[in-house]
Amino acid sequence: MKLLLKISIVSAAIFCLIAIRYWQEQLFYDPLLHFFEGEYLQAISLPELDALKLHIHVILRFWLNAALSILILVVLFPKKEIFRITLLLYGCLFLLLIIAFVTIIGMYDAQWSMLLFYVRRFLIQPILLLVLVPAFYYQKLLSKT
Structure with a gap:
C-alpha cells in the first residue's frame, strides 16, 4: 500500500475516533458521563438510567471504536497474524468487560464507583x-533482527 494512502486512512480513522469522543453526548446515551464529572465518589446510587x-450504546460505541482501531492496526501492520490476534484480543476484552459492566450496573454499590x-x-x-500500536x-522491530 502506498505511503500516502496509508497516512490518509490512518488520519481519517484517528479523526473519526476524535469525532466520536467530541460528539459523544449527541451520539450515545450515557447518563454516566455527567455522573463521573460530579461527586460520584460520594454518590450512594447511580443516576436514573435506562x-x-x-x-446497547456502550456496546455500539465499543465496536465502533474497535472497528476504527482495527483498521488503523491493519493499515500500519498488514499481516494476517496481526489481524487475527487483534480480533481475538478485542473479542476477549469485550466479553470480559461487558460482563463486568452489566454486573456492576446491576448490583451497584457506592464502593464500586471506581471499578x-x-x-x-x-x-x-x-x-x-x-x-x-507500540x-x-x-514486535516488528524484533522480527527484523
Missing part, C-alpha cells in the same frame, strides 16, 4: 489501540 439502552469508572472507560475509549511495532 440500563438496556445504556448497554465502574474504569470498566466503562475501557469500553468507551480506544485504550487498547494505544497499547497495541507492542506490534516493537
Whole structure:
C-alpha cells in the first residue's frame, strides 16, 4: 500500500475516533458521563438510567471504536497474524468487560464507583489501540533482527 494512502486512512480513522469522543453526548446515551464529572465518589446510587439502552450504546460505541482501531492496526501492520490476534484480543476484552459492566450496573454499590469508572472507560475509549500500536511495532522491530 502506498505511503500516502496509508497516512490518509490512518488520519481519517484517528479523526473519526476524535469525532466520536467530541460528539459523544449527541451520539450515545450515557447518563454516566455527567455522573463521573460530579461527586460520584460520594454518590450512594447511580443516576436514573435506562440500563438496556445504556448497554446497547456502550456496546455500539465499543465496536465502533474497535472497528476504527482495527483498521488503523491493519493499515500500519498488514499481516494476517496481526489481524487475527487483534480480533481475538478485542473479542476477549469485550466479553470480559461487558460482563463486568452489566454486573456492576446491576448490583451497584457506592464502593464500586471506581471499578465502574474504569470498566466503562475501557469500553468507551480506544485504550487498547494505544497499547497495541507500540507492542506490534516493537514486535516488528524484533522480527527484523
